Amino acid sequence: MTMTSDTYPAAYRPGWFSRAESWLDEKGKGAWIAAMVLGFIFFWPVGLALLFYMIWSKRMFKSSCSRSARRRHFHSVHSRTGNSAFDAYKEDTLRRLEEEQSEFEAFLERLREAKDKAEFDQFIDDRAKRASRSDDESDAA
Helix, strand or coil: CCCCCCCCCCCCCCCHHHHHHHHHHHHCHHHHHHHHHHHHHHCHHHHHHHHHHHHHCCCCCCCCCCHHHHHHHHHHHHCCCCCHHHHHHHHHHHHHHHHHHHHHHHHHHHHHHHHHHHHHHHHHHHHHHHHHHHHHHHHHC
16 A cells, blocks of 8 residues: 555644554565664664664564554454344454453463462472571581
8 A cells, every 4th residue: 555645634644754664564574674674784773773663662573563454353343244133243242252351361360370479489488498407507516
């Protein structure tokens, strides 16, 4: 998709950085990496800045950088089909899945807390054993 002056309303004309970011997002992660490598080759601070930006914006760790793909997915998930029975079923299913996701995330949080507590208790027990051994050794001497 080529960005032209007609693509955006007159009140919002993105600058060159926003246009470049959108263009790179459309091309994917490979384009970001290529831009970063070229930045290092031609002027290393540009490559370094791109690397930091990719890490900061989490583009480096996403499976896809494409904003348009996310927009299409959002639109397809939240659009109406015109069939009220199907739309109601879809809304109910999405609501149920969101509830299951939040319950699963809460479950994972409880598991992390339990693991942290077990590791901390193990640390305290090990420290107490070492302290009692060193006390026994000092009493024997």
